[in-house]
Amino acid sequence: MLINIKIKNEEDILVESSNIRMYPVENRFSKKFILKDCSYLKDIEKVFIDFDFVFFIIEVLNKHNESAIMYSFNFRIEDFKINQNNIHLLGVPIIDYDANNYDQNVIDIFMKWSEDKVIPFLSLDDDYKKSYNYSCLIWSGAPDEFNDSSYNIDLSLVKSDIDFYNMMGDYFFGNRGYFGHDSYSFEDILDSINRNLKEKIIIVFKRYSEISFQDKIFIDKIIRKKYQNIKFEIY
Known part of the structure; x- marks a missing residue:
């Protein structure tokens, strides 16, 4: 896969996936992220309840098979739902002023390229x-x-x-x-x-x-x- 999404808490990797989609929430700063086909910690629900913030890291591979961080940001959790290997997170992404703004189109393109489309x-x-x-x-x-x-x-x-x-x-x-x-x-x-x-x-x-x-x-x-x-x- 050309894209890898990690959700971390301090140094621990809580969730990993290669499929992510962000949806806006009407009249709110909040965003809804849906991650599919995830692997995650056994006690992930407790972590999401105990901690207000997690950290997203989205990495991609280039044609030279080199990995680079495309997006990284803190995320304030407001609500979550776990359905088998899919995770729904509702909250507010907090992106540094000098960081790349999240672009779902770019994510979609790399996911399509991962399938050789x-x-x-x-x-x-x-x-x-x-x-x-x-x-x-x-x-x-x-x-x-x-x-x-x-x-x-x-x-x-x-x-x-x-x-x-x-x-x-x-x-x-x-x-x-x-x-x-x-x-x-x-x-x-x-x-x-x-x-x-x-x-x-x-x-x-x-x-x-x-x-x-x-x-x-x-x-x-x-x-x-x-x-x-x-x-x-x-x-």
Whole structure:
């Protein structure tokens, strides 16, 4: 599995799972978390009753099989229910100001990837597309080399900034590939790859003149720069 959820109390692991979902509670700060197929301590009910707070740690594996903490936060327990291997927790997550905000879309994406599902990113809504982009960054990291010496890319399906960046990641680096989330990160990656290249690369953008998206004015400047080892051909 690519995702692992732990609920801890001080140093003890109380619950482990690879399936979690958060639900908002109307007109309250509280959230409801449902963890499925859990393993947990035999006296977990007593622990939940005796302690007001537990600590969530959500880790993911990247393509290099390296583990990283994606989300971690304290959780104030208001109520709970245990049904066989499923645990329902109601309470308030307390997230540090400099920590990543919990994104259920990212969790869902890693759970789908754990089942080797391919996600059709162009059919997602805008928020989900951004979550997909962030998931690709966590999975792949920022690349530093191209896999081929030439690319022919049809951009006719690009409708927005995030479409462009997700499509770039997929075309250049395959499923779950990452090539930036804005014009700055796109340019940084391109410059880094250019410095590492030992041979010329040709990139053909087909139907680029027909598409429109907010960042295009910046992308125009980036792809029209003179690179030592990269040549763009635009149609």
